[in-house]
Amino acid sequence: MPVLPRAFFARDTVTVARALLGQRLVRVLDGHRLSGLISETEAYRGADDVASHAYRLTPRSAIMYGLPGIAYVYFIYGRNFCLNVVTESSGQPGAVLIRGIQPETGLEIMRPRRGFVAGDRPGRRNDRGLTDGPGKLCQALGIDGQMKGADLTLPGALFIEEGQPVEDAQVEVTPRVGVCGDDEALGRPWRFLWRPAGATAAPR
DNA sequence: GTGACGATAATCT
DNA sequence: GATTATCGTCACA
Numbered sequence A: 001m002p003v004l005p006r007a008f009f010a011r012d013t014v015t016v017a018r019a020l021l022g023q024r025l026v027r028v029l030d031g032h033r034l035s036g037l038i039s040e041t042e043a044y045r046g047a048d049d050v051a052s053h054a055y056r057l058t059p060r061s062a063i064m065y066g067l068p069g070i071a072y073v074y075f076i077y078g079r080n081f082c083l084n085v086v087t088e089s090s091g092q093p094g095a096v097l098i099r100g101i102q103p104e105t106g107l108e109i110m111r112p113r114r115g116f117v118a119g120d121r122p123g124r125r126n127d128r129g130l131t132d133g134p135g136k137l138c139q140a141l142g143i144d145g146q147m148k149g150a151d152l153t154l155p156g157a158l159f160i161e162e163g164q165p166v167e168d169a170q171v172e173v174t175p176r177v178g179v180c181g182d183d184e185a186l187g188r189p190w191r192f193l194w195r196p197a198g199a200t201a202a203p204r
Numbered sequence B: 001g002t003g004a005c006g007a008t009a010a011t012c013t
Numbered sequence C: 001g002a003t004t005a006t007c008g009t010c011a012c013a
Helices: A013-019 A061-065 A107-113 A134-141
Strands: A024-029 A032-044 A071-076 A080-086 A095-105 A158-161 A171-174 A191-194
Touching (some): A024 A095, A032 A134, A095 A134
Antiparallel strands (some): A024 A158, A171 A191
8 A cells, every 4th residue: 555645735725634535644663563543533723723832933833844754753741652743844833643543453452551451341442442542542553753744755664645535424513622722713613534434433 | 331540750941 | 941642540320
């Protein structure tokens, strides 16, 4: 499968957030290939978006003003990492937060990383909750601050390759979660969920 | 099944 | 010193 080219990311941030649904996130960890299809994203823009780190240009947010297709990883709430992909042309800020993936390969590596021990709670939670949150998928895939700045358009330790198309009928669009305040930008529909037919209630 | 709440540290003002 | 793009656990139904 081909890796997504930089031009894929050098577009409007909201467009990229939608287009990333169904694409494959791949992490090579200790020789193992861990992968999953992207199932949930959120767009974060620039000066028009108070919820975005790039609302202002600071040392931390500078990466969002840089080359598209680069990983932006940050640490939050004292315990979690979140993975983003930089979007838009250089000089124009933007990034997409990867909020969830549908795991494909390397489950046996992900489970212990997430504290899913064999024999634990028998009969319950068949991998539910393994990679369905931004902090959770970073834990499962071993993504931390070291990955900040990685080029996701090159097939190295972390990259994104072509996955499968996702129909509009299977996409749910909602306001972003976890952002607080009452600015007008916060209510905009910049969260995208891939909801295959037959799926149950929305996560969180 | 849902909803509340505290942990905990980098980053910015 | 305030803020925060989350998670796990607990109570309750």
